[in-house]
Structures are given as C-alpha cells and as structure tokens.
Amino acid sequence: MLALALGLLALRWLPALAPGAGLLAMLVLALMLLPFRTYPLAFFLVGLSWACISAQWALDDRLQPALDGQTRWVEGRVIGLPQKTGTGVRFELADSRSRNARLPKRIRVSWHAGPAVNSGERWRLALTLKRPAGLLNFHGFDYEAWLLAQRIGATATVKDGERLAPARNAWRDAVRQRLMAVDAQGREAGLAALVLGDGSGLAPEDWQVLQGTGTVHLLVISGQHIGLLAGLLYGLIALLARYGCWPRTWPWLPWACGLAFTGALGYGLLAGFGVPVQRACVMVGLVLLWRLRFRHLGVWWPLLLALNGVLVLEPLASLQPGFWLSFAAVAVLVLAFSGRLGPWSVWQAWTRPQWLIAIGLFPILLALGLPISLSAPVANLFAVPWISLVVLPLALLGTLLLWVPLAGDGLLWLAGGALDGLFKGLTLLAVRLPAWIPAEVPLGYWLVSLAGAVILLLPKGLPFRLLGWPMLLLAVFPPRESIPHGQVDVVQLDVGQGQALILRTRHHTLLYDAGPRAGPVDLGARVVLPALKKLGVGQLDMMLLSHADADHAGGAAAVARGLSVKRVVGGETEGLPRFLDTQPCASGERWEWDGVSFELWQWAGAIDGNPRSCVLQVEANGERLLLTGDIDRAAEQAFLASPLAVPTDWLQAPHHGSRSSSSWPFLQRLAPTSVLISRGRSNAYGHPHPQVMARYRALGSRVYDSAEQGAVSLRLGAFQAPTVARSQRRFWREPLP
Incomplete structure (x- = not known):
C-alpha cells in the first residue's frame, strides 16, 4: 500500500511523462516482478504507470495549438455554479462542440459584462479560445498546474452568445439563488460558501481575513465539514442508544455508521461532489468501515487506504495544495491522539x-x-467549535427548511448573525497578527x-x-543568499501586461515598477509583494515608479502597505496615492550601493504620460542594465544626447516592445546583447510588434519574453546567462519555444 502511494505521488515531481512504450514496459516489469514477491517495487511501478496514463489523458485533452487565439462558435452545457466577478461572470462549459474542430471536454469561460448564466443551461457562444497558461514566477502560484488538476483543457472569453436551452436539474443553482435572496445579516455569500462550497460571492476583504487567520478551511467545504456532519449523525444515534431511546431491535452501530455515511454523501452532493469533497467522503467512509469492522487494523492503515483511494480515482489531486494539507492534518491528529x-x-x-x-x-x-498564519491556533480554537456547533447546523437546517415559510429564513438569519460575529472577531485578530510569508x-x-x-x-x-x-x-x-560586492541580482517578474523588476545588491533593494492593477485584481498584492518576501526582503530602500500608468504603478499601494519603503521616486507624481509621498525623478541623480552604480534620467521636454518615464541605468563590474519604462521614439531621441546612451548589455524593451518605441537609432547606439520584455500573453495591444522583434534579431540580441518564458533572474556584474522560470521543467508546462 505504501509503495502504491509513493508511485502515485511521484507524478507531482516528474519533469516529463514517460512515453507510451515506457509505460508499457513499466507495467510488464511490474507483472514480471509479482511472482518473485517483490511487491513494493511492483506496486510502485503500477502506481506510477497509472498516474502517468491519467495525466497524459488530461494533457491530450488540452486545446490544440492550431486553435490557440482563434474565435469559434461553440455549443456546450454550463456545469457547476457560475461565479459572478466584478465585471461579469465566469463558468465552465462541458460537452463542447464546434464545427470541424475537436475541443476539450471542459472549458473555463469568462464573459465580461455578460448576462446571468445558470447551471445546466445550454449556450451557443462565440469564444476566443486559449491554451491553458498563466503567470509563471519562481515562487508563485502555478495556474497552469491548477487548470490541469481540474482537467480544464482551455480557457476562453466570450464575444457573443445566445441561450439554446433552459437549465435542467440545476437544483444547486436554485438553492444558491434562494440562499442569496434571504436576509442573513449581510452574510449570504458566506452561507452559500459553507453550504454549497461556492466562495465566489465572498469579498476580497473576507478572503484576506480568512487567509490571515488560517481559517479558509472553515468556509470552503473540506473534509472537516463532511466529517463534522457524519460525526454529528453518528454521535446522535450513539447518544440515543446510550440512554435507551434507540429501538433495541435495531443494532445501533451499523445504523450509526450507515446514516453517518449517507449524511456525508448527501452533503457532498449538495457541495457539488468535487475532488476535495470526493476525497473527504472516501476518508469518512473508510473511517466508518474501520469503526464497524476492522478496528484491529489500527488507524494508520485506513488513512493509507484513503490516500490510495483518492489518488487512484484522481492522480492529479497531488498537484493541489489542499490535498497535502488535508492528509497532513489528519496524519498529525492521528499521531497526536493515538498511542x-x-x-x-x-x-x-x-x-x-x-x-x-x-x-x-x-x-x-x-x-x-x-x-x-501566526494567529491560526488561537483563531481556530474558537472558530472551529463556533462553526461546527452553531453556524453549520443552523445553515444546513435552514437550507433544508427553506421551503417552509419563516422557519428556513429565520434559521438562516441566525446563522448569518453568528457568522458575522465570527468575522468581526477574526478581522481584529488578522489586523493584530497578519499572515507571515516566509x-x-x-x-x-x-x-x-x-x-x-x-x-x-x-x-x-x-x-x-x-x-x-x-x-x-x-x-x-x-x-540569506549573500550577493557579492559589486554585483546585483535582478528579477523581472511575470506580471502579465505590466512590469515589475526587483534589484538587490548586498545590503539594498530597489523595486522598479510595481505591477498592474485592474479593478479588484492587484498583482502588486498577488505577485510582487509575495515575491519580495520570498526573497527575504524586509524593507525597500527605494520604489521607483517609471510613470503613473496602472500597468506600472497599480500595485504600488499594496507593496507599500506590506513593506516598509524608505523612498518613493516617480516619473509622474500625479495619479499616485498621496500616502506614498512620491518624490519626482531627478534627471542626473547618481548613487552607489555596495559597489553598484545607479543613475536616473528623464526627458525634460516630456509633458505627461509615457514620455515622462523615469529611466534607470545600473552598472555592476562594467555590465550595464537600462530600465526604460514606456518611453517613446521622441524620448529615445532625446536620450541619445545623454551620457547614458552607451553600449548596454541588458535593455528592458521600451513600452513592452511597442511599435512606438525601440527606434532603430536608439537600438543601434545601445547595441543591447540581451533584451527583457514584460508583457501579457495574447495581449490586446499586439506587444511586441513584429517590426521591433525584427530589429532585435538584426542586432543579434537575445530576447527574454515573460509571456513565453515566465520570470527572468540574472546576476548583473557576473556576466552569466540568466535563469527563466519555464526552464524548471514540469510535465504540465509547455517547453520553452
């Protein structure tokens, strides 16, 4: 059993999947080993083979490369619970069909300013299809792995659409709409998350509180909720039997185990029976079976059996953090309470x-x-029993009685009040003890x-x-990594259609641009700030914002709230939050940190916008880096008259490689050996422009594009080749172009 589990888990670390012939050879070898009683190796090979086969099926179901970026009419059925976003709706489409094209079984669809979409409806949609991809940073969330674990083969945006058929068997959606319509003292979305596993209605502030206090598992249906309901049913029957209120002709133990498992399955069905819920139901079923028949086997064997059961049903579960956290938590409790x-x-x-x-x-x-979360032990000490004994029973009972006048609404009103009181307490705790990013x-x-x-x-x-x-x-x-004197570590983060670069000398850190922000999506908080903390940065000596555009300075406020910043310099001070206390870019200002020289430049003739970008030149041991923001051709022409217009080793492509920048005289003077481009994949602006790329190729410059290679890390002053995030091979990532 242990060998089988190790074989299934090994999938998580594979750089590439074994080819078909290799899988066949492993299976044949496993069968040959069985007669020799080498069971551990045989079952390890069986587990690894099955995991690779299942993963290959998911990879084969991805969108064909030829269809990437194309817009096609697609017919399909909405599954799951559609999620309302700040600007539209997001949902998953199954049973998709398109003329003369094979589409993945599941497509994740975003519809900006779209109409109401309900589960079970059939739609005909004009979709712009994209292969699974996401931001790729060295220590960040891997969206591509998450999509594969959900077996989503494509993402898409809607251009137009029409409803073909109304919803069928969409009772979960009907329950959600009913829950959102009741008066739960402002916590309707929280009850929907607790009852249905739909957390899309929770505000970003609520998610921050839950993450900061380590209580996310209480609002997103997990093994705890399934196990709690099963435990309540089991305990109720055991209590009745103990006090003689249970029929003597009915053996209480089989009934308690059977009804507990039935309740767990019913709750799982209400929650959509996704992979985490399936995992929880398997574990609950095995615990009840162990309690009923196999207590002499101990407690570790059922846990190992549950682990194998989950992985055999879905080998890709090991790609999800929740899988590791749930089984690790159960193992900790088993170790703590047994023996x-x-x-x-x-x-x-x-x-x-x-x-x-x-x-x-x-x-x-x-x-x-x-x-x-530093406050998680204290927060869960009170939140777990409060949710378990007060909020959840009231919420489930109120949901069951929704169709009874006043009864269901009253119970949900009480549940919402209890949940609101908990959130107020957790908010105070999260402010005093915020989460720690090590x-x-x-x-x-x-x-x-x-x-x-x-x-x-x-x-x-x-x-x-x-x-x-x-x-x-x-x-x-x-x-902490010791950076040699006279050198600087440079990391260009993958922030999509925006820009953020971290520069670290031996004792100082500078952030050049802070990533984009668009509505509720703040990549300064999601990517830039966590990246700084992962690098061990506790304070910024300078945050240099090239100009005030949202794709360069949108994340500045989030970074400033999360880290101490000694000085903020901006090419434009207008349009930035006042609390940043931004100083204007002083052209010609020069300083030195740990043997590395820095110098600023700004076009004096610029009025506003991109031409006012504050340019930074960094020189370490004779190797130069030029960060240009979004300067255009006119600013480039003015730059050629400055003392900084010298041959440069590394050039950050002006304006993401836009046609309005990277003029030929500018590039000829700088003659960059390597070029950094920060842009979004399939962005609406067409960056980088083909003519600009042709100029770079004519100069023989090596191009490092964040959309294709992810984040880029280099050691300026060491004259070494950089490291790109996509070079860290994983079987679910597309190889480097």
Whole structure:
C-alpha cells in the first residue's frame, strides 16, 4: 500500500511523462516482478504507470495549438455554479462542440459584462479560445498546474452568445439563488460558501481575513465539514442508544455508521461532489468501515487506504495544495491522539489539536510556498467549535427548511448573525497578527525543520524532545543568499501586461515598477509583494515608479502597505496615492550601493504620460542594465544626447516592445546583447510588434519574453546567462519555444 502511494505521488515531481512504450514496459516489469514477491517495487511501478496514463489523458485533452487565439462558435452545457466577478461572470462549459474542430471536454469561460448564466443551461457562444497558461514566477502560484488538476483543457472569453436551452436539474443553482435572496445579516455569500462550497460571492476583504487567520478551511467545504456532519449523525444515534431511546431491535452501530455515511454523501452532493469533497467522503467512509469492522487494523492503515483511494480515482489531486494539507492534518491528529497512555482532559482535547496542527503543518506550508498564519491556533480554537456547533447546523437546517415559510429564513438569519460575529472577531485578530510569508528555505534546513516537527508531535516522554523546537525554528531564520560586492541580482517578474523588476545588491533593494492593477485584481498584492518576501526582503530602500500608468504603478499601494519603503521616486507624481509621498525623478541623480552604480534620467521636454518615464541605468563590474519604462521614439531621441546612451548589455524593451518605441537609432547606439520584455500573453495591444522583434534579431540580441518564458533572474556584474522560470521543467508546462 505504501509503495502504491509513493508511485502515485511521484507524478507531482516528474519533469516529463514517460512515453507510451515506457509505460508499457513499466507495467510488464511490474507483472514480471509479482511472482518473485517483490511487491513494493511492483506496486510502485503500477502506481506510477497509472498516474502517468491519467495525466497524459488530461494533457491530450488540452486545446490544440492550431486553435490557440482563434474565435469559434461553440455549443456546450454550463456545469457547476457560475461565479459572478466584478465585471461579469465566469463558468465552465462541458460537452463542447464546434464545427470541424475537436475541443476539450471542459472549458473555463469568462464573459465580461455578460448576462446571468445558470447551471445546466445550454449556450451557443462565440469564444476566443486559449491554451491553458498563466503567470509563471519562481515562487508563485502555478495556474497552469491548477487548470490541469481540474482537467480544464482551455480557457476562453466570450464575444457573443445566445441561450439554446433552459437549465435542467440545476437544483444547486436554485438553492444558491434562494440562499442569496434571504436576509442573513449581510452574510449570504458566506452561507452559500459553507453550504454549497461556492466562495465566489465572498469579498476580497473576507478572503484576506480568512487567509490571515488560517481559517479558509472553515468556509470552503473540506473534509472537516463532511466529517463534522457524519460525526454529528453518528454521535446522535450513539447518544440515543446510550440512554435507551434507540429501538433495541435495531443494532445501533451499523445504523450509526450507515446514516453517518449517507449524511456525508448527501452533503457532498449538495457541495457539488468535487475532488476535495470526493476525497473527504472516501476518508469518512473508510473511517466508518474501520469503526464497524476492522478496528484491529489500527488507524494508520485506513488513512493509507484513503490516500490510495483518492489518488487512484484522481492522480492529479497531488498537484493541489489542499490535498497535502488535508492528509497532513489528519496524519498529525492521528499521531497526536493515538498511542497515549492516558486520556486527555476536555481542555487538553480542545486546545492541543490546534497547536499540534500548527506545528505539523508548518513544514508543509513552507514546502508549498503558502503564507503561514501566526494567529491560526488561537483563531481556530474558537472558530472551529463556533462553526461546527452553531453556524453549520443552523445553515444546513435552514437550507433544508427553506421551503417552509419563516422557519428556513429565520434559521438562516441566525446563522448569518453568528457568522458575522465570527468575522468581526477574526478581522481584529488578522489586523493584530497578519499572515507571515516566509523566505525561501534551502532543502537541508527544511528537512531539519520537518524532523523537528515530527519530534515535537511525539509523546512527552521521548528523550531530547525539546530539541525539536530549535530544529523546527531553524526554517524561520534561513541563511540569506549573500550577493557579492559589486554585483546585483535582478528579477523581472511575470506580471502579465505590466512590469515589475526587483534589484538587490548586498545590503539594498530597489523595486522598479510595481505591477498592474485592474479593478479588484492587484498583482502588486498577488505577485510582487509575495515575491519580495520570498526573497527575504524586509524593507525597500527605494520604489521607483517609471510613470503613473496602472500597468506600472497599480500595485504600488499594496507593496507599500506590506513593506516598509524608505523612498518613493516617480516619473509622474500625479495619479499616485498621496500616502506614498512620491518624490519626482531627478534627471542626473547618481548613487552607489555596495559597489553598484545607479543613475536616473528623464526627458525634460516630456509633458505627461509615457514620455515622462523615469529611466534607470545600473552598472555592476562594467555590465550595464537600462530600465526604460514606456518611453517613446521622441524620448529615445532625446536620450541619445545623454551620457547614458552607451553600449548596454541588458535593455528592458521600451513600452513592452511597442511599435512606438525601440527606434532603430536608439537600438543601434545601445547595441543591447540581451533584451527583457514584460508583457501579457495574447495581449490586446499586439506587444511586441513584429517590426521591433525584427530589429532585435538584426542586432543579434537575445530576447527574454515573460509571456513565453515566465520570470527572468540574472546576476548583473557576473556576466552569466540568466535563469527563466519555464526552464524548471514540469510535465504540465509547455517547453520553452
């Protein structure tokens, strides 16, 4: 069983899938090993083969490259619960058909300013199709892996559409609409998340509070909710049997296990029976089976069986952080509660699990690159019983009685009030103890931290148990990479159609542009700030905003709220938040950090907008980098008269490679060896323009494009080749062009 699990989990780290012949050879080898009783190796190969086969099916179901970017009329059925966004609606389309084209089974569709879309409806839509892709940074969220784990083969935007058939069997959507229509004291969206697993209605501020306090699992249906309902039903029948209120002719234990599992399945059906819910139902079913028939097998065997059951049903589940967190949490609780010589008191049973889970999940969260909530043990200490014993029973019972006048509405009103009170308390806690984003931890330090966590979870009588604390906390203070004197680390982040570059010398950090913001989507908060913290940056010596356009300065406010910034300099001070206290770009200003020289330039004749971009030249050991913002041809012509117009090793392509920039005289003078382009994939502006790319090729410049290669990292002053994020091979990523 353990070997099978390891084979299934190995998929997560494969750089590429084995070809068909290789898979066949592994299966044949596994069958040949069985007669020799080498079961571990045989089952490892079986698990790995099945995982590769399942993953290959998902990859084969992706949109064909020839259809990428094309607009086609597509017919399909809306599945799941459509999600309302700030500007439209997002939903998934299944059973898609298009003339003379094979489409993926599932397509994720966004409709800007679209009409109401309900689950179960059939639509005919003009879709602009795109292959699965997303922002790719060294330590960021991998959207491409998430899409594959959901078996979504394409994304699309709607140009036009018409409804072909009304919804059929869309009872979940009807329940959601009914929930959103009741008066739940402003917490209707929270109840919909709790009952149906639909968190799309939660405000960004609510998500921040939940993430900051480590209580996301309480509002998004997880194993805890399924297990809680099953436990309540089981406990109710056990209580009735104990006090003689259960029929003596009915054996209480089989009935308790059967009704508990039925309740878990019913709740799972209400929640849409997605992969996390399937995982929870499998685990609950195995626990109940163990309780009924196989208690002599111990507690670890059912957990291992549940792990294998989930992975056999969906091998791609290992690509999702929730998979690792849920099984790790259960394993921590099993380790904490089993093998103890005496029972815990009620106070110990209430408080200890939260602290033990915090210790046990600490190295897991580090490995997954997720924020770590410092207030989670305290928050969950009160939030878990409040949700479990008050909010959830009221919400489920109110939902069941929605069709009874006053009864359902009244119960949901009480549930909403209880949930609102919890959110107010969590908000105060999140403000006082915000989530911590740790810096990247070397593998050796992480392994020591993991060993420390395991030691601390063992019983108190273990000798040298207290050594677990310094071992665990070793990951809190990892060694920071020492940048040599006279060199600077440069990272161009992948922020889509925008720009953000991090420059770090030995003791100083500068941020050039802060990424875009469009409505509720702030990549300064989602990408730039986490990237800075992952690099161990605790303070910015300077945030230099080339100009005030939203794609360059939109994320500045989020960065300034999350980090201390000593100085803010901008090519334009108008249009930026006043609390940034922005200083104007002083052309000719020059300074030196740790042996690296920096100098600013701005066109004095610029009036506003792109031509006013503040240009920064960085020189380290004779290797030069020029960051140009969005200057146009006129500004480039003026730049040629400045002392900075000298041969340059690295050039940030002006205005994302726009046709209005990168003029031939400008490029001839600079003669860049390499060019950095930051832009969005398939952007509406056509960046970079083919004529500009032809000029770069004519000069022999190497082009590093964030849309194709993801984030780029280089060591200026070392004259070394850069590292691109897409070079970190994973089987779900398309190879470098």
